[in-house]
Structures are given as C-alpha cells and as structure tokens.
Amino acid sequence: MAKPIHEVECTIISNEPVNGEYRLLVLNAPSKILDCEPGQFFHLLCPVSDTLQPYLRRPMSIYGYYPDKGELHFLYKVTGEGTSAIATLKAGDNFNVLGPLGRGFDILPNWQNLLLVARGVGLATLAPLALEARRLNRKLTAICSARSDQFLLSLDYFRELGATVIPLTDEAGTSSVENMHSIIEGLIADEGIDAMYTCGSNRILKLLQTVGKEHNIPGQIALEQQMACGIGMCQCCVRAFNRNGAIVNERVCREGPVFDLQEAIGC
Amino acid sequence: MAKPIHEVECTIISNEPVNGEYRLLVLNAPSKILDCEPGQFFHLLCPVSDTLQPYLRRPMSIYGYYPDKGELHFLYKVTGEGTSAIATLKAGDNFNVLGPLGRGFDILPNWQNLLLVARGVGLATLAPLALEARRLNRKLTAICSARSDQFLLSLDYFRELGATVIPLTDEAGTSSVENMHSIIEGLIADEGIDAMYTCGSNRILKLLQTVGKEHNIPGQIALEQQMACGIGMCQCCVRAFNRNGAIVNERVCREGPVFDLQEAIGC
Amino acid sequence: MLDLTTQIGTLTLKNPIMPASGTFSEDLAQVFDLDILGAHVTKTITREKRSGNPTPRVCEVRGSMLNSIGIPSKGLDAFKTNVIPFYKNYDAPLIVSISAGSADEFASLCEDISVPGVAAIEVNISCPNIEEDGKAFAMRPSTTEAVMRKLRNATDLPLWAKLTPNTGETTEVAKAAEEAGADALVVSNTLLAMAIDINTKRPKLGNLMGGLSGPAFKPIALRMAYQCAKSVEIPVIGCGGISTIEDVIEYLIAGASAVQVGTATFINPPIMVKMVEGLESYLQSQGLHSVKQLIGSVVDQEASDGLVFMEAAP
C-alpha cells in the first residue's frame, strides 16, 4: 500500500519575506512527514482571524525537506486570502499540515544530464529536485526566468548544490521564448540533455514539448489546479491530458502534480 | 432626538483575571462614547480565531466610565464562546464596541438613601451607580451576595466610594433570602430606604418586590436577555412586564436594560 | 459625475443600498443620517396587534444567525400614527412591508396602507398562508399568483414581492409574481433552519425552527437573485448575507438592481454608510460612471442558457 499521509501540527521556526513577492516558511516538523520526494506537496490549513477567513486548505510544493534537522520549507507568494493568512504566522505558532501528497519527479537511472526550466515561484517546486540530483550525482542545469533580478529566487541555492545556473530576466530582455530556445538547443548540442523538468508556465511547456519531440528527450511538468481534499477523494482538481490520442482527466493531487511533459495540456 | 450611538475601535489597556471567575477589561476609549449613565451597556464585537468564532455582538454592562482618563471598564465572567474570545484579547489589541446603549438607572432628587442588592457579576452592572450616588451625594448601602468571599467583587470599590457594604456568602450561610430580608427590614427601620436597585437574580427580585410593596419603596432592576442588534431594531430581546394589570413586551436593549422593579417578571 | 442611482420600476433610488425588513427601525437614526440610504424598509406589520414568537428569538450558528422573531406588530393604526410621520423627515422613499394570513386580509391591509408618505409596499409573501396548508404564499407559483393578483388590485403604489428560499420553484414563483403585477422582487427572505443546544437538548429557538440569515446564507440568496434576474423583466432587489461592499458588487453583477442589507447591520451598524462610500470608490477605480453599468454584467455566456433553470444541485 501507498505510504501513509499524516495530518500534524508543526511549529513555525520562521516566516520571512525573501524579496518583494515571496516568503519562506520554515517549520519544525516530525520526521514521519519528512520522507518526501521532490515535486510532492503539502496541504496547509490556514489560520483564521477577524479579517481573513479562508476555509479550504491550500496546496504548496515542498521547497525543502530536511529529515536530519527536522525541517520542512515552503516558498510562497502571497496572492489571496489563504496565503495572506499564512503570511501572518509567527515563530512559535502552530501550523497544521497534511502530507506529503502526490507523485513527485522521477530521475531514472540513465538520466545523467538534467535540465530544469523554471519561472517565478515555480522554482519552489523544482528546488528539491536539485538537492536530489546532487544526492544521485547527476549533472543539473537550471534555466531560471523572472521579471527582474530581484525576483530570481534560489539561484545561490542551486549553485551551492553544484548546478549550472542560467538566469534570464524580462528586464534584461533575455527571457523570451526564442532566446530560451536557442540556449536549450546549445545545451543539447554541447553535452546533451537526458531529461527536462518544468512547472507552471504555458510558454515554457510549449517550448519544451517542441524541443522534447524534436530531440526525443523525455520530460516532466508539475501542474497546479484548485484543490479541496488534496488526497484524491473529491475529484475537483482534474486536468485534461493527451494520452494515446485521447483526452483523459487526471487528478492533479493524486496522479500528479508531476505529469509527463508531452501529455500535459496548457491552459 | 436621543443621543448618538457610536461604533468605535478602542484599544485594550488591560484584560486581567480579577479572581477565579471574573475578568476586568480596561479600554482606552474616545470621550464621545464616555458620556454614559449607570446601568447602560455596550455591545461588543468579539475577536475571531481558529478555535473561537462568535458571530453576534455580546452585551456587557458598563462597569466604569472615566471621561477624564479616557477609560471604559467592563467586568465579565467567561461563560461561552464570546466571552472566551474576549478573554484572549491582550494589551494593545483593537476592540470594537458599540454604545453607550439602553436606558440607565434613575436617581430621583428625593431619593436620598439608596439600597443596592447584588449577586455575583450583577455587581458589574450596579458599580457605576455607586459612583453616581457619590457624585450626587446620596447615601448608599450595598448588600453583596456571592458563593464565597473569594467571589465578592468590588467590595473595596464600593467602600472607597463611601458606601456601607454588607457582604453575604453561601459559604458563611448568610446569603439566604430570609437573612437578606431581615437585614433589609433592619435598614428600613433604622434610617429608611428611598429606592432599591438590583439586577439579575430571581430570588432577590421577588424579595425586593415584596419589601417594596409592603413599605411602598420604589425600585429598579437591570435585566438581561439575548441580543442581536442591541439598538432596538430586531425585537429579539423582549421580556414580559406587568403594566397596569396587563402583560406587555418590552425590548431590554431599548426600553431597558433598567426597568421598574414592580413591573419586572422573573424567569 | 458618478451616478449611483438605480431604477426600481417608477421609483428612482439615489443609491442601491437599503435595509432589509425587520433589521431596521427609527432607532438606527442614532447611528447615522438615514438619508444616506437609497430607501427605508420597515419591519413587516400586520393589521392587528401581535406579540410575536416566544424567546429565545435568535441564536448564533457558525458565522451567521437564526431568528424566529415572528411578526410582533403594534398594528396598522399605531404604525400610521407613529412610524409614517417619522420617515416624513427624510427624502429617502419609505417602503412599508406588510403581511397577513390570507389573501383577502393581505389585500385589504395593502389598500389601507396605501397612504401619503408610503412610496411602495413590500409584500412579505414568505409568511405562512394560514387559510391553506400553512405553507408560505411564495412557496408555490399558484398561491403566489393568487395573492399577488389581489394585492395588485388593492393598490396603485408599486408592489415589491418578497420571495422565500424555502421552495424548489424559485423561477416559477418569480414569474408568477411578475405575471400578477409585481413591480419588483425582493430575493429573498430567510431559509428555514434549526439548532439544538446539546447540553439542554432543547432547540435553541423558542419557536423550534427559525430563519437563517447572514454570511452563510449569501451563496443561496445570490443564486436565487441570479435565477430571478434571468427569468423576469422586473427589477430584482438582492437580499441575503450581504456584509461587505464586495457582496453588494457581487449581487449587482449577478443582476440585482439594488440590495437590502439585514443581519450585517446587527454586527456593524454603520455598514450601509460604508457600502455607499465603497460603491462610489469601486466605480471610480473601475472607470465606471454608473451603477447601471454593473447591474447584470455577469459573464455567464452559454452556460446560462442551459443551466439557469437548474434547481437541483449538480
């Protein structure tokens, strides 16, 4: 049977802004919930106050999991009621999390050169992949795109883990699909790419699907969809996929959030 | 037209337990809401949290109002969700109050010797009467009844204001209706009583009605009833009264909470 | 210039915010200037004096409330002598809510309340029809139509029909009311509900059951307002759970020409003033010049064709 899913109260270690848009939430967490895979997520119970009263849990990718020090990290953007409520949490507060959930990224034995392409908060989802790549001794190149340098998250983190980082920004005019395309073609020509990983952005998905088809490179994408239960019961989180010429619905929380790159359909 | 009713955010100065059962809430309040009468009340908006989610406001008698120092005091007992939520408030927090509301106690010019009979938290409601009695230079005797000495609130407060205090407790066996009756008869025989004030307890109401009828002493009682609006719109807070031989319904929030002692009907 | 006015039949309201019946009275004048409101709506009155339901008449449920006030009423004469003159001090039109236990009594009260100072009559047809089986007039299209026809014949004043959510025939009832001559629909009254105190095992309301109002009720009343706005030509006045300016906007987008605010006033007495201000700022921020641009602006496309008459939850 599948691994157990835990609902536990963690304690907040810190919850600080990382730059203008993102915050890093660090939890003290029991080891039983830290047996995670890169790409998995937790379902977070937001606190309720006079002004913010979110009801449903909020899904959030694991940004880092550290069984040795008993820490669980999330990197998030404040976008609405739930994330605003999470942003009010202070060191020492309790915080109820459910997980780990979903199916993470694969790194098959013969995938030696990995390419990761991320934009914005998507890095949060892809970060643990870098850690895992190092553990498995794979070579990782990370193309990180953002509006401006200020929003380029985690670059140091990726570098520390031995990844080659290629930062692209709208500000510098380097983040266009065309430029990204030629960079990737360069990487393929240079030392080759065995697998590609991404999440979120439609433009990047389309680009990687094209590149993947042309060079026959497999890939995976982490997708988002609104969730109620997060564990597979409610069927609210379905998305459509292309599989063997047919359109099939899959639950992002259960069959995903990581899916085959070519099967994914943008929105 | 009647005085304005204000809805304002106050700041908590303190909110501490007074003994095992009661808490004193001290607010920093704008002077416009401190033009109060003894017996009036405020309608309090309770804070909402993960565990406590009261919806309606909660009515609370004014325990003290001090326009000079800009303070508003409430003395309350934690009984359910709303008062539990109020108990979580800390110095510096905001707190939304609506008031002053309702009709307070009368002290007619010819009422020189006043008797106040209170049990438990009822003292909260009657306390401002003592202050007003001193301001008007009236003589006040306060019979205060409680389970045990520990729950006899505000005795020092009454004494400071020059009142004669007669404490009665269940523990000491002095709080029976019979004993109270003979004490009151003694006071009447001694220097006379011009008016009686009480609140809450059924037993005390009946006793004072009997005494009042026998000696033709007027009196007033502050009554409670569940409230939604607190200002007279919803008609949920009615109680029945005997008036000119008929039963009439009156709104506790508007025609009360202070009513004629003889018209009141216990419950 | 921002135009906050809205049109309810022949009546032009200076803004679309007004109180809901039973949650408003002269007393609120101590909190703010009542002329800020688009209209004044009285508590439902009956011809005879009535004392209302036993207490407790309200209770709290998660984030909302139940009430079983009943319709305590000082009677028609007291109303004419004391209440109507009070509202003559204001420019906002006075809407008088009335009720009765049979269609004929309803009509005769309607006639007798059609006096100067009254701008429109809101007929609370969500109250039990005592002559028949005790179900509210507005629970069925047939009883709605029957009573509305009599009411229509009884007055020349505009008639607003206040609907009930306790029905599976919302759109049919709305059409019946329109058909019989209603000038507007108020959607809606409270939803029958219940709460039990688990310590005493007694119902929390003296009357056993009562009506749900407040935020919990909003998605239900909004759905009804939307359904009604799609199925009739007369204006719909949205009512149910409106507590914030965002709620007001949501109802206007759904198709309501105005809104009534009930329970929110108990929690936050000056809320309607803030809503009028908020509506102004909202229009400004959206570059709109008139409330009318907002009304019915919901982007429902094809979806609405097939589904607007859906009555079963999917």
Place this chain on the structure above:
Amino acid sequence: MLDLTTQIGTLTLKNPIMPASGTFSEDLAQVFDLDILGAHVTKTITREKRSGNPTPRVCEVRGSMLNSIGIPSKGLDAFKTNVIPFYKNYDAPLIVSISAGSADEFASLCEDISVPGVAAIEVNISCPNIEEDGKAFAMRPSTTEAVMRKLRNATDLPLWAKLTPNTGETTEVAKAAEEAGADALVVSNTLLAMAIDINTKRPKLGNLMGGLSGPAFKPIALRMAYQCAKSVEIPVIGCGGISTIEDVIEYLIAGASAVQVGTATFINPPIMVKMVEGLESYLQSQGLHSVKQLIGSVVDQEASDGLVFMEAAP
C-alpha cells in the same frame, strides 16, 4: 460497556459515523484504518463513463464551500472490478451510491449493482430527472415515489434514499420515499448556490452553480433531518455540515440514527476517527451506555406538534 452500535433497518453499524458520498474514496486509507468507520459510502456512480463538470469545480464561500463536481464515473464495470474488491478487505459494510437520469435506468443500475460485497444501495435521487423537467427526483413527492417504487422492485438490498434540500416539500418527499419502500433516508445532499468572482465577473464554478456544503449548511440540513425523523418511521441518516463531535451529537439528538461526514474530511482528514473517539467520551461523561439513548432525545415538547411541518421561515 459502551454500545456505539446503531441500527439502520436490517444493518447494524458498529458506530454511527460514516463518510458522505463524493467526499470519500480508497485514498483515505492512507490517512487512517477505514475499519474504524461505521460504514463506507462510495462516490455516486453511473452505468456509463462520464467525465463530470468543467473546472473550476469547487470554490470557497465564507466558512464553507460550493462544488459542481458533477458525477464523473468510470462506469459500472470498472467499479465492480476495481472498487468493490478493495472494500472486501474491510468489515465495515459497503454502501454504493448510484444515480441515473431516468427511473428505468436507475432501476436497472440498481439491479446490476446488487452484487456480493455491497451491503446497501444509496440512491442519489437528488440528481436531475432528465426525462421530466430536469428537476431532481427528490424535489417532489410524486417523482420520489415513482422512482423509489422502481428501485424497490429492482433489488433486495437495503435502499437508502438521499434527499435534496432544494425543495419546499421535505416532509412530503420523506414520506413518499418511505411509502415506496426506502429502508432509510439520507438527509441531505447539497443546496444549490452560487458565487461570482467580482474581478473577472465570472461565476466561480465552471458549471455556473453548485452545491453548498460544510458548516454554513448545517442548520438547514439539521432542520431537514429533524423534520424527516419526526415524519417517518424508517431511520434517518443526518448529513450536512457536520465538522465536530458536537455536531454529531446535535444530529443524533435531533433524531438521526447515524451521520455522514462530508466536507469536514477535506479540512481535517482524520476527523471521523476523532468523532468516534469523541462520541465514546461523550457517552461516558453523560453516564449513557448506548448511542440509542441519544437518538431523538430532543426536548421539543408541545412545540413539535404544531411546528414540525412548518416549511416557511417564521
């Protein structure tokens, strides 16, 4: 010894706590041992494969949620091959929820799902009756009775009829279901509601409208459960907004013989385990020895006689 068992017709459940259809699946076995539950209730299935409604399929409303999942179904055969065997690993009885667009299809599915491993059939008659006007079977006594008679003839298994709140005829529908042979009533399914995103002006659900569930819905469903328990002899299974052990107790006091927990499991997946434990402690603390002492213990006295059939909010 504490006795948590409850009787639903011929079925004895080891405790009165079970999941609500559509809010439960095999996946929950990763959270706790499913044999802790009184019964297992599946998501509604249809005979044919169906993909369900467009997304977004859920949205949040103040303290509750709306859903328009629709009934995505892998079909009858997949269900028999994959789902029924999974539940054979458990002692708790398996209740299969089914639905169809016409009474005849409903009955034939009912017959075909009456297989070993299935302990009872929950018939989701709150779904639209496509043959008639699209209103749910359970919105009217006549359509309820008609479909229930056919279902009754199609199986020897216990039949639980799942009612809808989208009706003004709760007690009449309950009696019609009983009359036609239902063994129990599940009260109730979700209430039709709506929410609009004021920024995009689009309905928050892909399907325009959806069903309200969760805490906001509790006072409504509790009222229905009470009305049904008063008007029929068969057991009532309460469902709607149950989130805490206090809610469970409130429904039992109101007359429910068991309860179904839906939305609360989304917020707090192990909640049903805590409810079973909580029920035990509660009985102990009250000096009761059996859940049956709680069922229907509401102190409603005279009030209930006159008012239980009240359908209009007062």
